Amino acid sequence: MNIRAQVSMVFHLDKCIGCHTCSVSCKNIWTDRQGAEYMWWNNVETKPGTGYPVRWEDQEKYKGGWEKKPGNGQLQLKMNGRLGMLGNIFFNPHLPSLDDYYEPWTYEYENLINAPAGDDQPTARPISLVTGHPMEIKRGPNWDDDLSGSEVYAANDPNLDGMSDDERQLMFEVERLVFFYLPRICNHCLNAGCVAACPSGAIYKRGEDGIVLVNQDVCRGWRMCITGCPYKKVYYNWSTGKSEKCILCYPRLETGQAPACFHSCVGRIRYLGVLLYDADRLDEAVGVDDAALVRAQRAIIMDPHDPAVVASAKANGVPDAMIEAAQQSPVYRFVKEWELALPLHPEFRTLPMLFYVPPMLPLQAIANDGRLDVTQDSEEAADYFGTLEKARLPMRYMARLFSAGNEEEVAAVYRKLIAVRVYRRASTIAGEPDADTRKVLAAAGLTADEAQAIFELTAKPTFDERFVVPPLAREVAIESIMDPFTHKTKAGFGFRREAKRGQ
Amino acid sequence: MADLVLFVAIPYAAVVVAVVLTLYRYANNRFSYSSLSSQLLENSVLSWASVAWHYAILLILTAHVLAALFPGLWARLLGGQVRLYVIEITGMGLALIAIIGMGLFIWRRLTNPRARAVTSTGDWVLLAVLLAQVVLGFITAFVYRWGALWYLQTAAPWLESLVRLNPDTSYVALMPWVIKLHFVGGFVTIALIPFTRLSHALTIPVSYLWRPYRLVIWNRRQAVRE
Numbered sequence: 001m002n003i004r005a006q007v008s009m010v011f012h013l014d015k016c017i018g019c020h021t022c023s024v025s026c027k028n029i030w031t032d033r034q035g036a037e038y039m040w041w042n043n044v045e046t047k048p049g050t051g052y053p054v055r056w057e058d059q060e061k062y063k064g065g066w067e068k069k070p071g072n073g074q075l076q077l078k079m080n081g082r083l084g085m086l087g088n089i090f091f092n093p094h095l096p097s098l099d100d101y102y103e104p105w106t107y108e109y110e111n112l113i114n115a116p117a118g119d120d121q122p123t124a125r126p127i128s129l130v131t132g133h134p135m136e137i138k139r140g141p142n143w144d145d146d147l148s149g150s151e152v153y154a155a156n157d158p159n160l161d162g163m164s165d166d167e168r169q170l171m172f173e174v175e176r177l178v179f180f181y182l183p184r185i186c187n188h189c190l191n192a193g194c195v196a197a198c199p200s201g202a203i204y205k206r207g208e209d210g211i212v213l214v215n216q217d218v219c220r221g222w223r224m225c226i227t228g229c230p231y232k233k234v235y236y237n238w239s240t241g242k243s244e245k246c247i248l249c250y251p252r253l254e255t256g257q258a259p260a261c262f263h264s265c266v267g268r269i270r271y272l273g274v275l276l277y278d279a280d281r282l283d284e285a286v287g288v289d290d291a292a293l294v295r296a297q298r299a300i301i302m303d304p305h306d307p308a309v310v311a312s313a314k315a316n317g318v319p320d321a322m323i324e325a326a327q328q329s330p331v332y333r334f335v336k337e338w339e340l341a342l343p344l345h346p347e348f349r350t351l352p353m354l355f356y357v358p359p360m361l362p363l364q365a366i367a368n369d370g371r372l373d374v375t376q377d378s379e380e381a382a383d384y385f386g387t388l389e390k391a392r393l394p395m396r397y398m399a400r401l402f403s404a405g406n407e408e409e410v411a412a413v414y415r416k417l418i419a420v421r422v423y424r425r426a427s428t429i430a431g432e433p434d435a436d437t438r439k440v441l442a443a444a445g446l447t448a449d450e451a452q453a454i455f456e457l458t459a460k461p462t463f464d465e466r467f468v469v470p471p472l473a474r475e476v477a478i479e480s481i482m483d484p485f486t487h488k489t490k491a492g493f494g495f496r497r498e499a500k501r502g503q
Numbered sequence: 504m505a506d507l508v509l510f511v512a513i514p515y516a517a518v519v520v521a522v523v524l525t526l527y528r529y530a531n532n533r534f535s536y537s538s539l540s541s542q543l544l545e546n547s548v549l550s551w552a553s554v555a556w557h558y559a560i561l562l563i564l565t566a567h568v569l570a571a572l573f574p575g576l577w578a579r580l581l582g583g584q585v586r587l588y589v590i591e592i593t594g595m596g597l598a599l600i601a602i603i604g605m606g607l608f609i610w611r612r613l614t615n616p617r618a619r620a621v622t623s624t625g626d627w628v629l630l631a632v633l634l635a636q637v638v639l640g641f642i643t644a645f646v647y648r649w650g651a652l653w654y655l656q657t658a659a660p661w662l663e664s665l666v667r668l669n670p671d672t673s674y675v676a677l678m679p680w681v682i683k684l685h686f687v688g689g690f691v692t693i694a695l696i697p698f699t700r701l702s703h704a705l706t707i708p709v710s711y712l713w714r715p716y717r718l719v720i721w722n723r724r725q726a727v728r729e
């Protein structure tokens with residue numbers, strides 16, 4: 001056992017209202033600069049939809065993530081082996097072009113004020129932020145927002161590949177049309193494709209908290225990481241010639257604050273906490289067949305209350321405070337205890353550490369005497385789950401997103417989510433779960449206490465329950481290798497160069 | 504006198520400038536080391552230009568360096584007439600490919616607004632020098648046959664004399680001006696390394712071939728181990 005700590009995340013999709021506050025707060029803090037305008041370290045996509053960059057999930061095009069070599073089943077980057085990768089270093093054939101994202105622009109606002117008097121209303125033309133010339137806007141960062149059902153966007157969702165025409169047609173019938181939002185940030189993967197793809201070795205995982213960072217001084221702009229990341233969460237800064245990615249707001253974490261997108265989330269869908277995992281079993285977790293990937297990943301996430309796990313963590317130098325944080329982690333509860341949160345596209349085999357509670361909303365609500373009833377009144381527990389088969393987004397689709405195609409894995413989550421609803425309704429109306437409700441709970445594999453706890457943490461968690469930020473104590477960490485007074489009275493920012501003038 | 508400047512002063516100055524400033528830049532502004540790729544902004548012309556240029560120029564450079572380092576081996580390699588022809592024709596072919604690649608680079612930066620937006624003065628200087636250098640090299644190979652052979656009696660011993668700090672310009676004094684320019688151009692290119700993006704050529708990431716796929720860096724590992 002080789003226990004390490006990973007700051008991990010859960011997004012509860014049922015609660016996302018698609019407001020993009022997260023994206024904007026991130027942009028305002030980190031990517032409001034030349035070369036980074038088109039970067040959305042946090043973005044929110046409409047599903048079904050094509051996403052950002054367009055059709056990023058299509059790995060036949062972008063070659064992101066890992067795949068098993070046909071012969072020996074060994075894992076290799078889908079883009080290429082090591083030698084082949086260096087061979088492509090002069091031109092990466094799988095790199096998205098700016099047009100797969102969008103050309104960033106502003107508007108000629110001055111013209112509204114400075115235009116000479118004339119017969120026409122002055123206009124503010126769009127101006128490219130790359131060239132400075134007027135341009136025609138063809139695409140934006142969130143171009144298919146709410147456009148589910150559209151022939152151009154939703155119909156091109158890569159996750160629909162393999163669905164029958166009938167199934168597709170059903171999904172896009174106007175009366176049944178449905179969509180949900182998928183906010184995405186870097187998953188700070190355990191087996192990160194970006195780290196593995198970087199020829200310079202500039203991208204690394206921080207041992208203490210598992211945050212994946214690009215060392216800007218080591219990056220040489222070979223841009224292989226952009227292909228290596230199947231989630232397209234590394235971006236190339238066209239101005240500085242360096243790659244950049246989500247840093248999980250580590251300067252905020254180090255001062256005890258939640259990352260900006262978490263902090264500002266209007267729907268309060270985001271949870272942050274520590275997971276302890278067994279680093280010796282990573283190969284095992286990424287080597288299994290597609291259908292077993294979710295379970296294998298769960299298996300290497302260890303119980304922070306288990307004394308053996310705690311001992312191993314301590315031996316690895318995980319501080320006590322970090323272990324304590326892991327024991328209170330809301331992420332552990334969602335991911336491991338309740339098995340409600342699933343990784344996005346586990347088949348990319350990067351072991352993403354951002355997990356999603358799939359949304360209930362796509363479930364078809366059934367009109368019953370004018371009331372909306374998601375459960376259908378019935379004696380049999382099975383009938384409560386009957387809605388699953390009638391879900392407007394087929395289980396197959398959700399399984400493509402969250403369980404590498406293993407429908408049972410997603411169905412199990414939905415059974416629990418439905419059971420929690422049934423339980424809550426029963427206890428609100430009757431005050432006591434009746435026999436029927438208990439049957440539903442049992443069928444979903446939950447106890448009444450668990451259902452109540454899920455409800456509490458889902459519906460009314462406090463700030464401190466959502467974000468259990470471990471004391472990262474970087475200042476302490478650094479003390480051991482660096483005199484803390486090194487920078488005292490020195491220039492506090494910039495490229496570590498000091499002002500020279502004066503005495 | 505001119506020979507002394509061209510074939511002694513410039514080469515030494517170029518190498519000193521390149522080494523000293525490259526190290527200085529590495530120590531003080533490591534952030535500036537980058538390939539400064541513009542593939543994100545324009546990739547259709549680049550796919551031809553970059554692959555053609557880099558592969559051709561790397562092979563040509565390798566031949567230049569190998570011949571200078573191991574003249575005996577090179578001479579043996581050229582033993583037969585057929586082999587000489589093959590080497591010369593390959594060389595000229597590669598030079599043509601490099602010229603086309605460089606031409607495309609320049610054309611791309613002139614005509615594509617996005618690529619032009621990220622082109623600095625240094626880039627233009629570099630593009631011009633490199634184009635001149637490959638064109639001169641091609642003319643040399645084409646007009647003054649068989650360069651692969653006379654290189655061993657002229658450029659190679661001259662370079663060796665430079666390395667031995669005992670410069671002898673007599674080896675190259677009588678060469679035609681095109682070839683002289685090509686010699687000088689080589690050192691001018693070296694001098695440009697620390698000032699331009701050419702520095703990326705020094706950072707070829709060969710260690711990628713053996714480094715582990717996962718990379719974890721600890722702040723406090725040391726303290727913990729103690």
Ligand code: SF4
Pocket residue numbers: 185186187188189192193194195212228229230231232233234245350352
């Ligand atoms: S999501 Fe992408 S960028 Fe983030 S760690 Fe994983 S592979 Fe790297």
Ligand code: SF4
Pocket residue numbers: 015016017018019020021022023044181183264265266267268269
């Ligand atoms: S801020 Fe929260 S609710 Fe709003 S889009 Fe982002 S994740 Fe969804």
